[in-house]
Amino acid sequence: MADLLTHYVSARLPGSFIADPSARATLALGVFLPDLISKPMEAAPWMPFLAWAPSHSALGAFLVAWAIAMFFAEDFRFKAFATLFVGQLVHIAVDMGKDSMGFGSAFALLPFSTATVDAGLYTSQHVFFFLPVNLVVLWGLRWLSKKAQREGWVWR
Amino acid sequence: MLSNRRWWLKVLIPVAGFVALCAHAGWVMRDTRIDVARCLREPDTYDGREIWMPPREVAGNFPDGSFNTIGNGITVRVRADHTPGNGKFVSVRGVFRKPDLVVAAPKGLQVNPAYRLQRGGVYGISGVVLVAWLWWFLKRFRPGLAGFAPRLDAPPDAPPPGVEKT
Numbered sequence: 518m519a520d521l522l523t524h525y526v527s528a529r530l531p532g533s534f535i536a537d538p539s540a541r542a543t544l545a546l547g548v549f550l551p552d553l554i555s556k557p558m559e560a561a562p563w564m565p566f567l568a569w570a571p572s573h574s575a576l577g578a579f580l581v582a583w584a585i586a587m588f589f590a591e592d593f594r595f596k597a598f599a600t601l602f603v604g605q606l607v608h609i610a611v612d613m614g615k616d617s618m619g620f621g622s623a624f625a626l627l628p629f630s631t632a633t634v635d636a637g638l639y640t641s642q643h644v645f646f647f648l649p650v651n652l653v654v655l656w657g658l659r660w661l662s663k664k665a666q667r668e669g670w671v672w673r
Numbered sequence: 674m675l676s677n678r679r680w681w682l683k684v685l686i687p688v689a690g691f692v693a694l695c696a697h698a699g700w701v702m703r704d705t706r707i708d709v710a711r712c713l714r715e716p717d718t719y720d721g722r723e724i725w726m727p728p729r730e731v732a733g734n735f736p737d738g739s740f741n742t743i744g745n746g747i748t749v750r751v752r753a754d755h756t757p758g759n760g761k762f763v764s765v766r767g768v769f770r771k772p773d774l775v776v777a778a779p780k781g782l783q784v785n786p787a788y789r790l791q792r793g794g795v796y797g798i799s800g801v802v803l804v805a806w807l808w809w810f811l812k813r814f815r816p817g818l819a820g821f822a823p824r825l826d827a828p829p830d831a832p833p834p835g836v837e838k839t
Contacts, residue, residue: 520794520795520798520799520802521798521799521802521803522798522799522801522802525802525806537823538813539813539814539823539824542806542809542810542813542814545806545809546806546810549802549803549806552799558695564699565696565699565700565703566699566702566703566706566707566708566710566711567698567699567702567706568695568696568698568699569695569698570695570698570702571691571694571695571697571698574694576694577691577694579687580687580688580690580691580694581687581691583683583686583687584684584687584688584691587680587683587684587820588684588820588821589814589820589821589822590817590819590820590821590822590823591819591820592822593821593822593823594820616783617725617764618725618764618766618780618781618783619725619766620706620725620766624698627694627697627698628694628697628698628701631698631701631702631705631706640783644791644794644795644798645791645794648798
């Protein structure tokens with residue numbers, strides 16, 4: 518698991534191209550969701566090993582986005598669904614970069630395949646290295662976001 | 674929203690689908706990705722199978738170069754090409770050998786001397802981010818019986834609240 522700041526920063530990149538600040542907030546929620554769902558499931562002693570895996574899969578992300586989008590007002594529901602779904606996909610992509618010695622932490626193609634991608638780019642130990650890097654990247658993305666809004670390169 | 678039966682159905686369908694996916698994942702991967710607790714319960718069945726162990730604390734070394742690891746109240750002996758010191762945390766990928774030994778694969782041992790600090794950092798930073806996000810979310814959305822509705826931004830020329838526009 519990368520920390521949620523790293524996941525939030527990864528969501529700011531697609532978020533820069535969304536005009537509606539409310540949709541940016543739901544995109545951030547989407548990027549947090551896989552860990553918010555999987556961590557309590559992992560900790561529950563009565564839960565089967567790896568039962569949390571669908572929280573880190575595309576189909577699981579689709580179903581979670583659908584369920585949570587239903588709690589938003591009807592005229593915002595589609596935007597909520599789309600941003601929650603994309604946010605979760607971004608989270609899964611970031612987790613695929615992790616080094617878990619080949620075990621993998623994102624089962625993107627469940628239930629069709631149990632294969633995982635383990636790019637080996639970082640481990641959880643890198644959290645303290647990520648902190649200043651994240652803040653610099655966040656500052657850069659803030660600039661990009663403002664430029665995108667100004668130039669009209671945004672989803673309305 | 675809450676009194677609408679169709680709304681409940683539209684929530685229950687994806688929730689049921691997700692629960693089914695979780696049950697399926699737990700079932701399908703019970704024999705392909707095995708946790709160490711199962712190996713210790715059924716050592717004859719899982720002897721020689723590849724397993725992965727999330728970080729566990731090193732607690733005691735043996736003269737043959739293997740060492741004990743403790744996690745979730747379960748003690749497992751590990752043999753690797755080197756022996757980390759007591760109190761360090763290790764993640765292991767290797768082969769289970771009955772009754773309670775895991776032989777680490779080459780490069781199958783990750784040693785983490787500051788695991789607790791690092792986990793504390795992950796959860797601490799994540800907690801701060803979540804609180805900040807919640808504050809932002811409640812600023813952007815108005816909860817109501819029709820669900821969370823985005824708050825509309827005031828137009829740039831709007832007067833401050835409580836002041837009549839002249």
